[in-house]
Amino acid sequence: MLKNHFIRLFQYNHWANFRYFEFFKNVEQVPERIQLLASHVITAQKVWLSRIVGNPDLKTHIWEKLDWETLEKMAAENTKNWLAYLESADDLEFERVMSYQNFQKIDYQNLVSDIITQNANHATYHRAQYAVLLRQNGIDPPNTDFITFARGL
Secondary structure (H helix, E strand, C coil): CCCHHHHHHHHHHHHHHHHHHHHHHCCCCHHHHHHHHHHHHHHHHHHHHHHHCCCCCCCCCCCCCCCHHHHHHHHHHHHHHHHHHHCCCCHHCCCCCCEEECCCCCEEEEHHHHHHHHHHHHHHHHHHHHHHHHHHHHCCCCCCCCCHHHHCC
């Protein structure tokens, strides 16, 4: 049950990210802050999965602005990797307590299920910031509400 929920969250994440990627192709001037936030979200998802699977990515900087083409490719790869991980996971994996270090070298422990939830919520949070920034620039953002995604299934 939890596995299916997480898979659906990452399918939604992919759908919402790519709605924005397609939308931005038709926007004359995407606010620069959005590109930085999108880079942050996409790289953070890559880093978190690397931590979960025991191969922490210590080279990726989560606040480096990447070009849109790189972001699209990384987002697609993230989706593929997250879905493969989720498909192979079981309830014991989701209940596992994981130890890791953040970028400030502070040690933490969290349930894998909480980390997965964090990734989905983190992306949604920042996509809401995109919408605010777009509206502040007189641009109506695309609808990326989860319920809109769910209606299309």
